[in-house]
Amino acid sequence: MADERRKVERQIVLPLSKAVEISFKSLRIRFWRSLITTSGIILGIAFLMSIFTNNLVHEGLLEEGTLEIKVRLQGEEVEFSARQIWLVSLSLLVCVVGITNAMLMSVTERYREIGTMKCLGALDSFIWKLFLLESLFQGLVGSILGVIVGGGFVILAGLLRYGGQVISTFPVLPFLGYALAVLAIGVVISIIGSLFPASQAARMVPAEAMRTEV
Amino acid sequence: MDIEENVVRSKDVKKVFTMGKISLEALKGINIEIKRGEYISIMGPSGSGKSTLFNMIGGLDKPTEGKVYIDEVDVAQLDAYELAWLRCRKIGYIFQTFNLIPVMTALENVTLPMVFAGMSTDDSMDKGVELLNTVGLGDRLQHKPLELSGGQQQRVAVARALANDPAIVLADEPTGNLDLKTGKEIIVLLRRLNKEKGVTIISATHDLKMLDVSDRIFWIRDGKIERVEERAGIKLEVGTVEGEE
Numbered sequence: 001m002a003d004e005r006r007k008v009e010r011q012i013v014l015p016l017s018k019a020v021e022i023s024f025k026s027l028r029i030r031f032w033r034s035l036i037t038t039s040g041i042i043l044g045i046a047f048l049m050s051i052f053t054n055n056l057v058h059e060g061l062l063e064e065g066t067l068e069i070k071v072r073l074q075g076e077e078v079e080f081s082a083r084q085i086w087l088v089s090l091s092l093l094v095c096v097v098g099i100t101n102a103m104l105m106s107v108t109e110r111y112r113e114i115g116t117m118k119c120l121g122a123l124d125s126f127i128w129k130l131f132l133l134e135s136l137f138q139g140l141v142g143s144i145l146g147v148i149v150g151g152g153f154v155i156l157a158g159l160l161r162y163g164g165q166v167i168s169t170f171p172v173l174p175f176l177g178y179a180l181a182v183l184a185i186g187v188v189i190s191i192i193g194s195l196f197p198a199s200q201a202a203r204m205v206p207a208e209a210m211r212t213e214v
Numbered sequence: 215m216d217i218e219e220n221v222v223r224s225k226d227v228k229k230v231f232t233m234g235k236i237s238l239e240a241l242k243g244i245n246i247e248i249k250r251g252e253y254i255s256i257m258g259p260s261g262s263g264k265s266t267l268f269n270m271i272g273g274l275d276k277p278t279e280g281k282v283y284i285d286e287v288d289v290a291q292l293d294a295y296e297l298a299w300l301r302c303r304k305i306g307y308i309f310q311t312f313n314l315i316p317v318m319t320a321l322e323n324v325t326l327p328m329v330f331a332g333m334s335t336d337d338s339m340d341k342g343v344e345l346l347n348t349v350g351l352g353d354r355l356q357h358k359p360l361e362l363s364g365g366q367q368q369r370v371a372v373a374r375a376l377a378n379d380p381a382i383v384l385a386d387e388p389t390g391n392l393d394l395k396t397g398k399e400i401i402v403l404l405r406r407l408n409k410e411k412g413v414t415i416i417s418a419t420h421d422l423k424m425l426d427v428s429d430r431i432f433w434i435r436d437g438k439i440e441r442v443e444e445r446a447g448i449k450l451e452v453g454t455v456e457g458e459e
Binding site: 009010013018116117207208 | 274275287302303317326329331332374
């Protein structure tokens with residue numbers, strides 16, 4: 001009996017479904033905070049997507065548009081210029097910094113919660129899981145909205161400028177390809193942005209975390 | 215002395231906090247032995263090292279020197295997985311500030327340690343309901359912590375601490391944020407659970423109401439155990455004590 005009592009085991013679990021549930025709830029309860037983080041992602045991704053879509057619109061018109069429009073477009077900058085690449089990378093960078101900042105704040109205001117979870121037996125990996133899932137959700141929602149906003153805005157602007165031809169000449173398949181790529185980029189960025197805060201949170205000693213008054 | 219029965223034992227535990235160039239010796243060699251089923255109060259003024267000792271016993275922090283044994287296992291020898299298991303299964307924690315997870319309902323808070331322990335959802339729900347009934351919150355299962363009073367939150371915390379039938383419940387100033395009456399209720403509840411379930415209760419406190427129910431009291435001052443009192447030796451009238459508080 002005494003030996004049975006003394007035995008220390010190692011098995012502690014957090015099923016993924018439960019982790020998803022917990023992180024989803026903490027996003028919902030901090031709705032406005034999450035919204036700000038997410039809108040950072042939306043803006044960055046929308047910008048990226050708008051540049052790609054703009055190119056696609058021009059490409060389509062140049063290939064199949066009427067002569068008049070082709071002439072109009074000749075004068076404009078169509079190629080994916082160095083300046084555009086610069087703008088895109090800059091907007092992505094701002095996006096990463098913004099997300100990291102928001103995640104850091106959400107970690108610091110939850111030190112006590114993290115400490116409590118650890119007291120209840122949570123492993124470092126549980127904390128990782130929770131924070132990464134949160135940023136995954138935010139990244140996914142933000143990127144989807146960003147793609148819709150960015151792509152939609154450019155197509156709308158094209159319609160106003162060049163008329164219905166934009167739709168008839170629009171290369172749909174390449175557009176979907178870009179949309180998926182941008183979506184992936186958005187999710188990856190959100191996860192990268194939260195890596196540092198998540199590792200910060202996971203490494204905390206419970207006593208340390210509980211002492212912190214926020 | 216039968217060493218088998220010591221659920222907690224510490225040997226020359228010292229803790230030094232270093233803040234820049236200043237180092238502060240919070241614990242200066244603590245030796246305690248606590249038997250299974252005891253109700254222990256660690257008393258002392260704030261800054262005496264109570265909470266530091268509490269963290270050492272609970273495996274929440276490591277001593278600078280000395281050893282802490284829980285069920286005769288040296289806590290310092292455990293790896294991260296074993297330590298997590300220990301916190302999850304062997305020890306239940308109760309805090310001055312309740313520390314419930316704000317986004318979860320009372321029931322979810324109580325079942326979380328059982329989820330960590332790998333219990334199935336149905337079983338953990340049943341047990342969670344039963345525990346909340348035990349602490350008198352059977353009608354508050356779906357309430358969030360912020361929708362509960364301080365005393366009710368602390369009851370949820372007590373239920374959560376008992377989730378995995380721990381050998382030890384550690385309570386750090388459990389009545390510190392409660393008014394006299396609710397504080398008293400929590401103390402009575404802890405004592406009842408101590409008797410009914412045979413769980414060892416170790417409570418760091420400066421609430422004199424605790425004296426009445428404790429089997430032994432460790433008085434701690436300046437990082438050292440000043441004296442240990444058996445309950446039989448204490449002559450205190452509860453009425454006057456409450457008046458002072």
